[in-house]
Amino acid sequence: MSSRTYGRGPVRRKPTADGKPRRKPVDWEGQEQAVVMRWLLGEKMRGTAVGQLYDATYHVPNGGYRLGKEAGRMKQQGVKAGVSDLVVMDARGGWFGLYLEFKATPPKDADLAESQRAWLALAKSRGYRPALARGFEEAKRVLREYASWPRTHVVGERERFVLENGSEWQRGDDDGDGSTGADRGEQ
Numbered sequence: 001m002s003s004r005t006y007g008r009g010p011v012r013r014k015p016t017a018d019g020k021p022r023r024k025p026v027d028w029e030g031q032e033q034a035v036v037m038r039w040l041l042g043e044k045m046r047g048t049a050v051g052q053l054y055d056a057t058y059h060v061p062n063g064g065y066r067l068g069k070e071a072g073r074m075k076q077q078g079v080k081a082g083v084s085d086l087v088v089m090d091a092r093g094g095w096f097g098l099y100l101e102f103k104a105t106p107p108k109d110a111d112l113a114e115s116q117r118a119w120l121a122l123a124k125s126r127g128y129r130p131a132l133a134r135g136f137e138e139a140k141r142v143l144r145e146y147a148s149w150p151r152t153h154v155v156g157e158r159e160r161f162v163l164e165n166g167s168e169w170q171r172g173d174d175d176g177d178g179s180t181g182a183d184r185g186e187q
Contacts, residue, residue, distance in 0.1 A: 028104035033059070033085060036102070036139045050140075050147040056090040056097075082115030084123065084130070093149030095129040100142060105135030 015021055037059070043051030062083045066074055088098035101116050103109040112132060120130035129146065133139035162168055 028108040029085075029102060029110070032104050032136055033102050033139075035136050036086075036143075039136070039140065040143065050144045053088050053090055053143060053147055057086055057088045059086055060084065080119075082113060082117075082119035084116070084119060088143075088146065091152035092146055093129065094152055096127045096152065098129045098131060098142075098146050099123040100139065101130075101132045102139060103132070103134045105137075109134050 037054075037057070040051065040054045040057060044054040045051065060083045062079050062081070084099040085102040086098075086100040088100065091097060099120060101112065101120060103112070120132070123130045131142045131146075133142050160168060
């Protein structure tokens with residue numbers, strides 16, 4: 001009998017009806033999503049507009065199977081069903097960023113789960129551009145289009161907040177270097 005390891009020990013797959021061992025499942029979506037990220041890195045190295053999104057793009061590792069205590073710990077730490085596969089934290093076209101739900105190229109794709117549909121709707125309601133891409137070519141098209149839009153700029157004065165614990169939080173035209181205006185002699 002074949003097995004996979006998840007968390008603490010092997011999970012045995014039931015044999016087929018005729019008693020033969022089942023094949024290991026293939027993560028078509030994960031493999032194809034890795035190709036998207038390699039392509040995006042290549043575009044960054046070539047200096048293209050879409051390549052500028054690479055450093056601001058990350059995968060949310062919510063998928064996969066977790067058993068018992070590990071699944072409970074992950075939920076306590078904030079794992080939520082339906083969160084999109086890729087997030088681009090680059091504000092463009094009036095949006096704060098892009099939430100991209102990725103599916104493998106048909107016929108190896110899966111249906112969009114209700115929790116994924118709800119997450120995309122929530123992202124849109126919060127000012128993020130939701131998108132569904134089925135396969136590498138569609139993901140390239142979505143990312144190229146998003147990269148072609150003008151940057152979204154926050155207009156207004158920078159506000160600085162001191163939280164109760166003494167740490168600072170800044171809102172406004174932060175230049176992304178992690179410094180506050182006071183670090184540069186600004187008030």
